[in-house]
Amino acid sequence: MKNNITVKYIDELVREYIPKNHDKVSLAIEYSLFTGGKRFRPMLLLQTAKAVGKRLTDNAKRLACALEYIHTYSLIHDDLPSMDNDDLRRGKRSCHTQYGEAAAILAGDALLNLAAETLFRGNFNSKNYREACAYMFLMSGSTGMIHGQNLDLFTETKSIDDANQVALHKTGDLIRAAIVCGALVAGATEEETKIFDQIAINLGIAYQVVDDLLDADKCERSFLDIMTVEGCRNYVKRLNDEVMALCDKLPYDLQFIRDFSLENLNRNR
């Protein structure tokens, strides 16, 4: 099952909906969309949809692309001088370094717009699809990912709860969008969807803790502000155990989720 949903396959999908004009903003969009991202969010979405629904619908593919557009816009805006001020992204010049700040702001705006546009052209006769679309934009909006960015920029981490909240929203909410939208669009029950959401929350926080361990030399907000390296490693292991136990509760082949969780545990980038 996993073999069909490759990075190359998702690259082709992602390219399908982008506008074909060639102005500066469109060049900046294309540049940012194709800089070697791992595509793990759309991949998790499609794999979940396929595990639950046994096939990939056009609606599921639209959701996967929309999620990658949202993720990419958030990186472009995060890298801006007034935000994280990163000149590099994945070892290449970040969007504003390459195209200037104004084009980068507009490219981000255009990608978020494109996410909605792509979804609005799907098949809305499906109630599952409607729910998935609403959930995706809930997760990406001002009580979701953007709330996480707000916490990250404008608040202090004083406790493990604070750190969890930032990680849950900033990193976790788009992983929740991936797994829960995949489950919803394929018709998972409400009970199952709740378990998928719990899995995604654990994965999202674990992903952020490992990011913090790998970025230990950067002076950014980090789980390392409140835990030792050893404490962080144990935390990721506990979250991984939780993911495995939750997968056991669902009647689907979720090996790809187990693999993702284990790969995160051991990843070095």
Added chain:
Amino acid sequence: MKNNITVKYIDELVREYIPKNHDKVSLAIEYSLFTGGKRFRPMLLLQTAKAVGKRLTDNAKRLACALEYIHTYSLIHDDLPSMDNDDLRRGKRSCHTQYGEAAAILAGDALLNLAAETLFRGNFNSKNYREACAYMFLMSGSTGMIHGQNLDLFTETKSIDDANQVALHKTGDLIRAAIVCGALVAGATEEETKIFDQIAINLGIAYQVVDDLLDADKCERSFLDIMTVEGCRNYVKRLNDEVMALCDKLPYDLQFIRDFSLENLNRNR
């Protein structure tokens, strides 16, 4: 008919869907949404919907709010230092001047997100609504308004055609979204919708020409780069005549459009 759809009525609608959390980004959103905007885009949308469909549905109200969220986000991002660098907006501090650049970028992102979120929670059993949602995001995206901002920032105006293209997209496309989405959601025929679109295109360009006349002292791209003041005034009159002739072709009471066009002709701000 017009009396029911007041600025106050739209203010209340716009407030209905905004998130109730109180982080910095949410404060910036609220600040920017309630700084005395004229609300003419949502007003045109609701008036068109009412003229065509005789009543205002929940879907029409959602479209009106989404459009105002999109318009507001575009102003916040336009005012940023790397874009138009405006410290003031409607005589008050612009969003980034009040809350800082990072919060302003996120507030704009959150408003665009909120527009989609508000629409995704509407009643998608209506094909008219689905078409209106898709049209709105087409008009606001990278071949619509954002393309206009791209032209404005990164190209030169050498001819009336160039100036029309900038005005059509930068200013016109959200006015097209207002009038065409209002017509679509209320069930206008394809033929009628085309006429509404022509009306909106004329209004949009006329609105930009008058803006340029009123901002003659600013060193910005302008119709005055390629036409005299007299030429501009005559151009607005011709566009207004065209609007009147197009209104005559439609079987609806479109006095509010005639009024809008005449008010634009004579407006001094």
